[in-house]
Amino acid sequence: MTYCVGLKLNRGLVMAADTRTNAGLDNIASFRKLHTWEVRGERVFIVLSAGNLAVTQAVIADLDEAMKAGGGTDGEATLTSVNSMYQAAKLVGRALKTVRKSHTDEGLSGDAFSAQFIFGGQIGKEEPRLFHIYAEGNFIEAKSDTPFFQIGEHKYGKPILDRVVGRDMRLGEAAKVVLLSFDSTLRSNLSVGMPIDLVVYNKDTLAIDRLRRIEKDDPYFSKLSATWSEQLRKAVEKIEEFDI
């Protein structure tokens, strides 16, 4: 499995993904699931992926090659040429559909090639935007009621997000909450594993300057995890015991 979270806040975006992939229980590997593209000062994109790794890698590679080729011979749209994040999300959705179709055309079941993305970024003067792109290639956008998306093994880490995330948070605070959500997931589920890739994107900078890989022995993360355990226990103590 996988765990990815994307937050869209007033001050920008916070997006993170784990790196564990597994086929069965004894075939575990580490692959990057967070990818970024940047045309400095003009546009940035961040994509988090879950699902069949062959599919997600192919989608990223197709988008990447099309962009580098400048849109191909017939000048079709690429992430570099589109004028809005909505158009960009459509490109990602279409790329996903194309890859899945290339497999199912051969008579294979579509379920095995399922994949999902959280896709965020900013183009020019448009606000930063965040999308959840489904296996079918369609998508929804984060609006003011729901400032975050999760894909993969999302349940363990949802309660903390549900309670704490607000659109007006500082980005450093939001990154901390995202890491707490990862910490809960990592403790309770074997299929999600370190390192974690994390991007903090400050609105209107149009540059990916705050990207970090958090390794297993990362001092900040270790401290966060230990402090959180301690603080949770204290929080529990603050509540009256139940007496029937």
Added chain:
Amino acid sequence: MTYCVGLKLNRGLVMAADTRTNAGLDNIASFRKLHTWEVRGERVFIVLSAGNLAVTQAVIADLDEAMKAGGGTDGEATLTSVNSMYQAAKLVGRALKTVRKSHTDEGLSGDAFSAQFIFGGQIGKEEPRLFHIYAEGNFIEAKSDTPFFQIGEHKYGKPILDRVVGRDMRLGEAAKVVLLSFDSTLRSNLSVGMPIDLVVYNKDTLAIDRLRRIEKDDPYFSKLSATWSEQLRKAVEKIEEFDI
């Protein structure tokens, strides 16, 4: 869905279940999923159920009728006659198998009749024991490494149990943590709903004296939920912000 938790601690058992059942999203009802039997001073049993309601109700009814009939004409074992919790768990597992078989014999798929139980109790001088009974009728017992079982929608409420539960907790403290685990689940998942049925069983009392239904407007639970939100936010604040 359903959410049930059972804890086996040094001082006794804490077991709880929600009451929501649903067939689709617009057919929601409230049914008790926590059942108890007591032969005061001699034996107590508590069972939590998840899965197909027709199956779980039939299993409970079969066990109940057999007990009341005193074992039937051929004097077969019942929950009132067995001498150990292990034998009692075998009876519950067998009753589940029998009910499921009666449906699948008619050519229906077994998956639709899937059900699971958490089964705890104490017989005479034996220690209190706790079992997780699978859909297949076999089971595992809680031992010192793993003092709790969950069935149903278990992921949201697992992180708090993973971090806080220890076998040496006071029962009132454990009941509080169980309710926190429910609170997280209720907030994040629609298929789990109040009221919650909760039993706190003090070792060697051989009586079910502490059984309570916690309704939606229960003052303790409301306060627990509010305090927990507040304390969680404070706990988050105690952690340094992330700065890349």
